[in-house]
Amino acid sequence: MVLAATPMGDVGDASRRLREALATADIVAAEDTRRTRALAKALEVEITGRVVSFYDHVETARIPTLLADIEGGRTVLLVTDAGMPSVSDPGYRMVAACVARDLPVTCLPGPSAVTTALALSALPVERFCFDGFPPRKSGARREWLRSLAAEPRACVFFEAPHRLADCLADAVQVLGPDRRAAVCRELTKTYEEVVRGTLAELAAWAQEGVRGEVTVVLAGAAPESADPADLVGEVETLTASGMRLKDACGEVAAMAGVSRRELYDAVLTARSSDERMIEP
Structure with missing residues (x-):
């Protein structure tokens, strides 16, 4: 076949x-x-x-x-x-x-509408998931959107033009107005159109009505920033093995996506606090 x-x-x-x-x-x-x-x-x-x-x-x-x-x-x-x-x-x-x-x-x-939309979205799409069509009813659709709230990958999905406005309105309520997305309409056809912006902007645009075949690309959720204070133990483990403090802070900060300077300061603060606790 x-x-x-x-x-x-x-x-x-x-x-x-x-x-x-x-x-x-x-x-x-x-x-x-x-x-x-x-x-x-x-x-x-x-x-x-x-x-x-x-x-x-x-x-x-x-x-x-x-x-x-x-x-x-x-x-x-x-x-x-x-x-x-x-x-x-x-x-x-x-x-x-x-x-x-x-x-x-x-x-x-x-x-493929999936890869074409990803390429045109102007969003980070090194990693993505494809989710077909969203549920038609608002309750089920919001539950589906909640499953994407913390999804770090971009999500591409299809949507019927007459349901797009309601889908984007639900996305604003569940994911927040500032999550970025792109709506790709009539890809490769005469009236191809790609509209990019925040969910709030796209929801307002879609209220006027949309025609044609639609593919949506939703940006992945921004990673939550770790608290440098929670990473002090990892730094101290590396320094105990012989690594210089600055190098240990740099390695842990890079892996956790935090500021090396803030992590360094957090380590010094923790050490100072420990010293005060053991003073007679």
Whole structure:
């Protein structure tokens, strides 16, 4: 089986390998057969294989037949409407079924709203998590947001345009108005738009109404600053092993994300206090 990423909007993003796969696959399993045929037409590719629907409600029923096709030596190409199959789109169950039967699975890489939004967000995204779509109801959505309150990684998620304003308003209440985020709309399409700012600013902007496909990138939570006084013991352990005080303070401060000067002063204060306690 072959998974293939399809363009999110601009057909120019289609890879040569995707074109070849569409033209040569024995079976094309498509989330929306009409959109896949339209994509092939735009790419000037003729689909010669059988095209079958493969959307959420028929995915489970289609799997046995497709597995039999693969076992019979046929090539099955799985595509979704835009982006990568299995990423908030059909595909995961089919991949798992192939792996369970030790059938070959490969992937033709390509466009992804997740990585595109991360790159455009202007936020620190060296580490990130992807969370699909938030819960639709406010209570469940706020509970989900609370789980991100202390998450140090950036979080990228999709949201329906008609629910974006409510989602951002809940985020302001749960995460605070100053957490930074970016809303990416209609990525790679004619009216692509990326709006960056605080949650409060984005919530106010979204009240006017938003259209199109939306991907949100939420900045990770700022690390809590450690109290230098709580780190004195670690410094003293290093100095007891022979390390110079300044070097010990520098090492511990770097690991804890605190000021070396403040930690040094905290050590001196603690030592002074200890000396006073043992005076006769």
